[in-house]
Amino acid sequence: MRRLVVAVVLLVTGCGVRPTDPIAGSPATGALVFLVRNDAVEPVLRATRHQTDPSAALRLLAEGPSEVEQANGYRSEVPREAEPMTIEDTTVTLPIDVTTLSTVAMTQIACTAAAPGPVTLRGGGHTRGPVGCPG
Amino acid sequence: MRSLRTRLLIAFVLLGAVTAAAVAGAMYVRARNVLLEGAQVAAVRAFTEKVMTMTVPDAGELSDRDDSGVILYRGRPYGDGNSLRVEDIPFELRDKVRTGLVAWQRTARGGQVELVIGMRVADMEIYGARSLLPEQESIGELARVAWVVAVGSLALGGLLAWFAARSVLRPVRELREAARRLGEGDLRTRVRVRGADELAGVAHTFNATAAALEKQVSDARRFVADVSHELRTPLAAMTAVTDVLDEEAPHLNGDARTAAGLVSQETRNLTRLVDDLMEVSRFDSGAAALELEEIDVADAVLATLRARRWSDVVTELLPVRARVDPRRLDVIVANLVGNAQRHGSPPVTVVLRGEPGWLVIQVTDHGPGLDPAVLPHVFDRFYKADTARPRSEGSGLGLAIAWENARLHRGTLEAGNGREGAVFTLRLPSGGPP
Numbered sequence: 001m002r003r004l005v006v007a008v009v010l011l012v013t014g015c016g017v018r019p020t021d022p023i024a025g026s027p028a029t030g031a032l033v034f035l036v037r038n039d040a041v042e043p044v045l046r047a048t049r050h051q052t053d054p055s056a057a058l059r060l061l062a063e064g065p066s067e068v069e070q071a072n073g074y075r076s077e078v079p080r081e082a083e084p085m086t087i088e089d090t091t092v093t094l095p096i097d098v099t100t101l102s103t104v105a106m107t108q109i110a111c112t113a114a115a116p117g118p119v120t121l122r123g124g125g126h127t128r129g130p131v132g133c134p135g
Numbered sequence: 136m137r138s139l140r141t142r143l144l145i146a147f148v149l150l151g152a153v154t155a156a157a158v159a160g161a162m163y164v165r166a167r168n169v170l171l172e173g174a175q176v177a178a179v180r181a182f183t184e185k186v187m188t189m190t191v192p193d194a195g196e197l198s199d200r201d202d203s204g205v206i207l208y209r210g211r212p213y214g215d216g217n218s219l220r221v222e223d224i225p226f227e228l229r230d231k232v233r234t235g236l237v238a239w240q241r242t243a244r245g246g247q248v249e250l251v252i253g254m255r256v257a258d259m260e261i262y263g264a265r266s267l268l269p270e271q272e273s274i275g276e277l278a279r280v281a282w283v284v285a286v287g288s289l290a291l292g293g294l295l296a297w298f299a300a301r302s303v304l305r306p307v308r309e310l311r312e313a314a315r316r317l318g319e320g321d322l323r324t325r326v327r328v329r330g331a332d333e334l335a336g337v338a339h340t341f342n343a344t345a346a347a348l349e350k351q352v353s354d355a356r357r358f359v360a361d362v363s364h365e366l367r368t369p370l371a372a373m374t375a376v377t378d379v380l381d382e383e384a385p386h387l388n389g390d391a392r393t394a395a396g397l398v399s400q401e402t403r404n405l406t407r408l409v410d411d412l413m414e415v416s417r418f419d420s421g422a423a424a425l426e427l428e429e430i431d432v433a434d435a436v437l438a439t440l441r442a443r444r445w446s447d448v449v450t451e452l453l454p455v456r457a458r459v460d461p462r463r464l465d466v467i468v469a470n471l472v473g474n475a476q477r478h479g480s481p482p483v484t485v486v487l488r489g490e491p492g493w494l495v496i497q498v499t500d501h502g503p504g505l506d507p508a509v510l511p512h513v514f515d516r517f518y519k520a521d522t523a524r525p526r527s528e529g530s531g532l533g534l535a536i537a538w539e540n541a542r543l544h545r546g547t548l549e550a551g552n553g554r555e556g557a558v559f560t561l562r563l564p565s566g567g568p569p
Contacts, residue, residue: 016278017171017241017248017271022228025179025237028254030187043208045256047187051235057257068190114257 027051033061034111034133035074041107041134044069054114058085058092061112077105090115090130097124106131139307140300147296148289155288159281167274174270175250179239182252182263194218197263204263219251219264228253232260241267306334310341322349353420360416366409370402377402404530411532414466415516418539425460425543427567432457432464432494433487439468440485448472449482455489457565463540464563467548468496470533471559475500479556489565493546496561504552513550514538537561544568 031052034041046060062083065074079096086093092113094101098121101109110119111133118130182197189196195216197204203218212221223244231238232253239252248271253262309326316324324345326338377399384395417423433452440448442465468485475483479500486497505513512518517531541548546563 017167017267017274019243019248020241022225022231022238022240023175024231024234025239027235028183028232028237028256030254030256032192032257032259043192043213043259045186045189045192045259052256054257072190112257 031057031060032112032114033057034108035065035069035076036104036108037073037075039104041104041111042074043111044074054112055085055087057112057114058087058109059083061108076108077102078108079105082109085109087113087115090117091120091122094121094123098122098126098128099124101128107133140304143300143303144293144296147299148293151289151292151296155285155292159285163277163281166277170270170273170277171267174267175239175241178250178265179237179252182265183237183254185263186254186256186261192259192261194261197261201268202263202265204261207260207262209258210260213259219262223264224251224253224262229260232262247271303334306338310334310338313341313345317345317348322352356416356419359412360420363409363412363416366405367413370406370409373402374406408530408532411530411536414536415532415539418536418543423539423543425463425568427458428461429456429458430461430464431455432459432496435461435464436468436485436487436496439465440472443469443473445472445476445483447481447483449484450487451484452487453489455487455494455565457489457494457563458567459494459544459563459565460540463543467537467540467561468498470537471496471498471561474533475502475557475559478502490562492565493562494565498559498561499553500556502556505550505557510550514548 027050029048029051031046031048032043033046035044036042044065046066048056048060052060061076061078062080062085064076064078064080078101081096082094082101084095090113092109092115098106101121106121106128109121110129110131113119118132120127120129121131122128185197192206192208193214193216194204194206195214195218198216198218205217205219205221205224206213207221223242225240225242228238228240228251231240232255235255237252237254239250241248241250248267249264250267251262251264253260255261306326306329313324313326322345325342328335328338328342380395380399384392384399387395414423432455436450436452440446440450472483472485475498479502482501484497484499486499488495509518514534514537516535519531538548541561541563544563545568546561548562549560551558551560
């Protein structure tokens with residue numbers, strides 16, 4: 001009798017669509033770079049093949065806006081020469097003199113670096129920042 | 136106690152129920168999982184592709200009739216296209232998404248189940264929710280079909296089981312009926328042997344046993360018949376001699392006369408015994424046949440009494456006409472009245488009356504009546520009610536022959552006790568045996 005009850009309970013609870021625990025799939029791809037539109041720094045999604053870390057995102061940032069992004073009114077103040085940038089904790093090291101960077105470009109880099117706090121920029125013997133990312 | 140058929144039926148139905156539940160249940164679970172997994176994989180792929188083709192992060196692009204979405208930047212809603220509330224995203228899913236994996240989870244919200252999918256790009260978390268209502272409906276339909284199939288197959292199984300149990304148990308029922316008939320004395324009873332299974336074996340054994348029994352009984356009867364027949368010829372000669380002895384007896388004296396009388400009397404008794412034995416043998420072998428005539432029963436009874444010179448018998452005879460065998464009626468009445476005169480006290484009364492379809496003859500004496508212990512055996516052959524009286528004038532077969540004759544007419548002969556003494560009641564169908 002008890003076995004029958006158990007069977008019925010299993011049968012009833014096994015019916016329908018029930019909630020689950022989270023199920024993990026493959027690693028998320030894509031990168032978030034920050035470009036300038038209407039004088040504001042805004043995030044833009046870039047499709048990537050693999051999971052993208054902040055330094056890869058910074059490389060994408062230095063490449064400038066794509067044609068589609070330009071068509072949508074995006075521009076970048078980060079020069080192409082800023083590549084390669086390396087990031088260590090909250091410090092980003094550039095191969096150019098950081099004093100040549102505009103404030104907007106600095107904000108772009110600080111946001112794209114996705115660091116846990118305000119970012120310090122270092123390059124060409126100078127240090128600027130720390131710069132926070134608004135928003 | 137449950138019958139074999141009920142037990143078989145229950146076993147069959149239980150088996151059917153378990154099988155149907157297992158098959159339908161397994162199919163249902165498998166189909167449901169395949170359906171859900173397919174839907175989820177498709178939804179996750181559609182979600183990631185939408186995110187990848189998005190340039191400007193806008194949750195509005197994730198939303199349509201069935202879907203809703205939200206984009207969080209550093210934990211806070213970003214943009215103004217958000218259609219999914221942050222509170223509706225389970226914490227454990229957000230934890231999983233923050234590790235950098237695409238993750239999804241089924242959640243229940245207001246009785247509806249929806250699939251929430253999430254992924255993280257840098258500091259941005261993107262979530263989409265998709266209602267699983269179409270899948271829920273499909274799965275509900277699946278469950279309904281599974282139930283219908285299970286219940287239907289169970290009913291069909293029960294019906295088949297009923298027929299199977301019936302066909303399996305039919306030989307058992309036939310055997311029971313045959314055994315009952317055999318016990319009632321119909322030694323020609325046989326059962327039909329079907330197939331070659333265990334029950335056919337039992338039927339075969341039953342038939343062999345019945346045949347052996349029939350042969351034994353018929354051998355014994357034939358022996359009695361043969362003995363009786365063989366005794367007839369010498370008896371006929373002896374009867375002729377006793378006639379001479381009877382004639383000569385008055386001229387003899389003393390012991391010789393007594394001896395002659397004794398021989399003469401015993402020869403007559405022996406002749407009657409042999410005649411009765413032959414009559415019984417004819418019943419046993421089935422050779423006894425009715426010769427029906429339409430007669431006036433009252434006349435026939437009076438003729439019987441007159442022929443035996445039983446003038447002291449009291450009669451109350453209503454006019455009844457019936458189709459009976461007059462010789463056998465004579466035998467019955469003579470045996471009943473003779474028995475009453477031997478064992479009861481006078482006066483012996485014979486009452487004849489008619490009932491619709493029946494003639495009833497009651498023979499009553501004024502003796503002490505029948506001992507209740509004797510009643511069931513009163514029609515047995517050679518049954519002696521009084522063992523202290525080893526010899527009676529009768530052959531010991533008279534009542535048995537009367538009973539057989541009544542049975543041949545498809546009538547009944549019953550013994551009982553009335554107010555005065557023993558009462559024998561004969562009932563014969565007045566239109567002949569049906």
